[in-house]
Amino acid sequence: MFDGREPIYVQIAESIRAEILSGALKEGDQVMSTTQYATTYRINPATAAKAFAQLVDEGVLRKQRGVGMFVTDGARTLLRDRRREAFFTERLAPVLREAALLGITTADLIAHLDRQPQEGDRQ
Amino acid sequence: MTGYSVSTSGLGVSYGRTAALTDVTIDLAPDRIHGLLGRNGAGKSTLLSTLASLRAPSDGTVAVDGGDPFEDERRMEHTCLVRECGDVIGDEPLTVNLDWFALARPTFDRAFAEDLLDRFGLDPRKKPQALSRGQASAFGVVTGLAARSPLTMFDEVHLGMDAPARHTFYEALLADFAEHPRTIIISSHLINEIETMLETVTIIHQGRLLLSEEADNLRARGATLTGPAAAVDRLTAGQTVIGSRDLGPTRQATLFGDLDTAVLDRAADHGVTVGPVPLQDLFIHLTEHPTRTEAHA
Numbered sequence: 001m002f003d004g005r006e007p008i009y010v011q012i013a014e015s016i017r018a019e020i021l022s023g024a025l026k027e028g029d030q031v032m033s034t035t036q037y038a039t040t041y042r043i044n045p046a047t048a049a050k051a052f053a054q055l056v057d058e059g060v061l062r063k064q065r066g067v068g069m070f071v072t073d074g075a076r077t078l079l080r081d082r083r084r085e086a087f088f089t090e091r092l093a094p095v096l097r098e099a100a101l102l103g104i105t106t107a108d109l110i111a112h113l114d115r116q117p118q119e120g121d122r123q
Numbered sequence: 124m125t126g127y128s129v130s131t132s133g134l135g136v137s138y139g140r141t142a143a144l145t146d147v148t149i150d151l152a153p154d155r156i157h158g159l160l161g162r163n164g165a166g167k168s169t170l171l172s173t174l175a176s177l178r179a180p181s182d183g184t185v186a187v188d189g190g191d192p193f194e195d196e197r198r199m200e201h202t203c204l205v206r207e208c209g210d211v212i213g214d215e216p217l218t219v220n221l222d223w224f225a226l227a228r229p230t231f232d233r234a235f236a237e238d239l240l241d242r243f244g245l246d247p248r249k250k251p252q253a254l255s256r257g258q259a260s261a262f263g264v265v266t267g268l269a270a271r272s273p274l275t276m277f278d279e280v281h282l283g284m285d286a287p288a289r290h291t292f293y294e295a296l297l298a299d300f301a302e303h304p305r306t307i308i309i310s311s312h313l314i315n316e317i318e319t320m321l322e323t324v325t326i327i328h329q330g331r332l333l334l335s336e337e338a339d340n341l342r343a344r345g346a347t348l349t350g351p352a353a354a355v356d357r358l359t360a361g362q363t364v365i366g367s368r369d370l371g372p373t374r375q376a377t378l379f380g381d382l383d384t385a386v387l388d389r390a391a392d393h394g395v396t397v398g399p400v401p402l403q404d405l406f407i408h409l410t411e412h413p414t415r416t417e418a419h420a
Contacts, residue, residue, distance in 0.1 A: 002319060002399070003398060003399065004398070004399060005342065005343065005345075005346055005387075005397060005398065005399045007339040007342065007343070008319060008339070034301055035297070035298050035301040035302070038297040038298070038300075038301055039293075039294045039297050039298050041319070042293055042294075042297065042316075042319055042320060043297075043319045043320060044155075044156055044297070044300075044319070044320050044321070044322050045297060045300060045301035046155065046322060047319075047322075094391060094392055097392060098392070
């Protein structure tokens with residue numbers, strides 16, 4: 001579960017973001033409590049609480065006193081918008097560097113992309 | 124009831140002319156789960172016994188909840204040390220043992236203790252002397268958890284338990300800790316099992332403090348780089364490599380110390396993946412070659 005070098009709370013926050021993006025967690029859904037998180041993944045409850053606090057700050061989760069944590073309305077759009085920017089700077093840039101090393105031209109890339117089924121276009 | 128803070132300053136404990144602990148200074152914040160690691164004979168049990176006032180310091184000071192706990196009634200009855208030897212009355216049924224624990228521990232929760240007995244499959248009519256090693260360990264865990272003491276210490280208690288029983292222990296500990304925060308110190312050799320529960324890690328080696336710091340900081344100081352050998356070597360040049368192994372043309376190097384994060388960020392461009400270093404690997408490295416690492420630190 002925790003295979004990154006980042007602090008565990010960062011990894012938990014990231015896994016919840018990924019679940020929201022994939023639709024596994026929907027807007028309005030309740031997420032597990034800190035105790036459930038702690039016992040399920042054998043982590044310190046404070047660590048889970050820290051992850052939740054970060055997501056509340058980001059506007060992805062909201063706390064309902066005495067009930068629990070819920071995915072906010074608009075959480076998915078919020079995450080998608082932020083990820084889109086990161087996609088070009090963090091994900092695509094290294095791929096393009098690698099392509100340049102291998103002598104793959106922009107035209108080659110465009111031709112390749114044109115042959116792919118366009119998952120994003122249907123949405 | 125909130126947890127007790129724990130600190131020592133220049134703590135030394137000697138058995139006759141043998142020094143078991145020398146100049147140990149630690150500061151553990153309340154309401155957290157702290158890990159105490161060390162090899163056999165490192166001084167872990169001596170440290171925990173001293174924190175529990177079962178023995179007095181030869182040098183330096185101990186402070187629990189801001190004051191000297193030795194022969195201090197309030198601090199001592201709110202401090203619970205569970206040892207592998209059990210500290211139970213062998214020829215009285217478990218239920219009678221629980222009566223005594225309830226008398227000695229003001230925060231003891233009898234109903235929780237009964238519930239835990241049930242979860243560990245322990246028969247309250249049995250006597251400790253009739254328990255297997257695993258059952259005796261489980262009973263120790265029951266008394267330690269149900270005591271709900273502001274300072275609760277588990278000294279290698281769960282070594283004798285099998286994997287399902289240990290799982291029950293971790294789950295009960297984490298769930299109860301979430302509901303009733305308190306200061307918990309766990310010493311264990313099963314490092315990979317408890318690693319993610321710990322908020323701080325303290326390592327003692329040959330009676331001296333090797334490190335005591337936030338688990339996240341420790342994690343940030345280690346990294347594994349896995350990829351083509353030449354690329355891994357290029358990236359790790361000039362850094363503290365504490366271990367390396369090869370699988371065909373793939374090399375995995377383990378780094379520890381002040382890492383060059385720019386190098387780690389560039390790793391992916393060279394087909395090298397960056398991963399965490401298990402606490403157990405760091406522990407083995409640090410306690411095998413403590414002086415070498417100090418020289419690099």
